[in-house]
Amino acid sequence: MQTLSRSAGSxxxxxxxxxxxxxxxxxxxxxxxxxxxDARPCPLCLLQRVAFVMAGVGLLLNVRFGPSSLHYSAVLxxxxxxxxxxxxxxxxxxxxxxxxxxxxxLPLHAxxxxxxxxxxxxxxxxxxxxxxxxxxxxxxxxSLAGGLVMWLFLALALxxxxxxxxECGPGTCPDRPVAYLWFRS
Amino acid sequence: MAMMLPFxxxxxxAWYALRGRRQxxxxxxxxxxxxxxxxxxxxxxxxxPLPF
Numbered sequence: 001m002q003t004l005s006r007s008a009g010s011x012x013x014x015x016x017x018x019x020x021x022x023x024x025x026x027x028x029x030x031x032x033x034x035x036x037x038d039a040r041p042c043p044l045c046l047l048q049r050v051a052f053v054m055a056g057v058g059l060l061l062n063v064r065f066g067p068s069s070l071h072y073s074a075v076l077x078x079x080x081x082x083x084x085x086x087x088x089x090x091x092x093x094x095x096x097x098x099x100x101x102x103x104x105x106l107p108l109h110a111x112x113x114x115x116x117x118x119x120x121x122x123x124x125x126x127x128x129x130x131x132x133x134x135x136x137x138x139x140x141x142x143s144l145a146g147g148l149v150m151w152l153f154l155a156l157a158l159x160x161x162x163x164x165x166x167e168c169g170p171g172t173c174p175d176r177p178v179a180y181l182w183f184r185s
Numbered sequence: 186m187a188m189m190l191p192f193x194x195x196x197x198x199a200w201y202a203l204r205g206r207r208q209x210x211x212x213x214x215x216x217x218x219x220x221x222x223x224x225x226x227x228x229x230x231x232x233x234p235l236p237f
Contacts, residue, residue, distance in 0.1 A: 047225055050192060057202060060203070064205065078218075153199060154203055161195075161196050170187050
């Protein structure tokens with residue numbers, strides 16, 4: 001804790017860079033999963049991805065501007081929203097085809113639930129560690145790794161935007177998408 | 186409502202944060218939250234056995 005305090009938030013920025021890398025890994029994994037299994041995400045699954053992007057933006061703000069309780073609250077709100085969205089399938093009527101392919105015995109939304117829970121715990125710990133830092137709106141120079149992770153996150157957010165447009169078109173998504181809307185002949 | 190909207194505002198929030206414009210990024214993030222809440226309410230309402 002003392003180390004974080006002495007280094008003017010740089011240790012915390014490094015930890016946030018790693019956490020942002022974790023969010024990037026999750027976003028990249030679901031992209032790979034979607035293409036590998038040729039699966040179409042349900043609307044709730046798409047909303048879980050939005051929650052991941054929102055949490056990533058909070059972490060990105062911590063990396064770009066330094067740690068702030070405002071940025072952590074952004075991650076916290078996104079994690080709570082993600083928990084609700086990932087937990088919703090437990091209360092919804094079961095789909096005819098089951099909850100999709102399993103990963104290590106669990107459906108993807110269960111893994112998403114665990115990931116959002118981990119983000120929630122992360123915020124609780126980091127808010128305690130970073131409580132001494134004030135709010136700073138001046139961007140700070142990023143390390144090479146930090147810059148790479150931030151740009152990677154933007155690229156993944158744009159990739160998910162493109163997929164959402166391809167799958168749903170300019171309107172709402174079908175409940176059980178079977179094809180990319182804009183690729184239909 | 187278009188599904189692409191929360192993805193678009195989320196990507197915009199990331200872009201603004203990268204460009205060092207925190208205020209704009211936070212506004213875009215807030216819009217993302219509103220779009221997410223609206224879409225989630227529309228998606229979940231009627232399927233959950235709750236009286237709303």
